[in-house]
Amino acid sequence: MGGFDPHVHVELKVVQGDAAVRNLMASTFGLAGDLPSHVTAGCGLRVPYAMTSPRPDRVTCLACREHARLEHLRFAENVERLGRMPGSAISPAQARTAADRHRDLAERFSDTAG
Numbered sequence: 001m002g003g004f005d006p007h008v009h010v011e012l013k014v015v016q017g018d019a020a021v022r023n024l025m026a027s028t029f030g031l032a033g034d035l036p037s038h039v040t041a042g043c044g045l046r047v048p049y050a051m052t053s054p055r056p057d058r059v060t061c062l063a064c065r066e067h068a069r070l071e072h073l074r075f076a077e078n079v080e081r082l083g084r085m086p087g088s089a090i091s092p093a094q095a096r097t098a099a100d101r102h103r104d105l106a107e108r109f110s111d112t113a114g
Helices: 019-029 062-084 092-110
Strands: 038-040 046-048
Touching: 062 092
Parallel strands: none
Antiparallel strands: 038 046
16 A cells, blocks of 8 residues: 555454454463554555554544444344354344344444544
8 A cells, every 4th residue: 555544444354353352362362462563454455453443433444334334244143143053152132132232333334424
């Protein structure tokens, strides 16, 4: 990427890039890897990690906002499906709560005034 990009982006794997996932891995295995200096953003650009955010109110790249919205909707569908499977580790009510959280995030990413 040439030149200065003033936009704040989301990581390509916005759902898995959450700090909660990193904390879970660190507490499970007792190790935390270094964060990369640059990542691929949802819009396809390679950007400094410091210019990314998982928070809808901070992301200014419209393509990244749309990417994050779609990823959160897809994740919500998968979580609900998992909760309905026999022998699932999470109950249907837990799955619904998690899916609702991700649908709310998707809605907040669709608000371009954010």
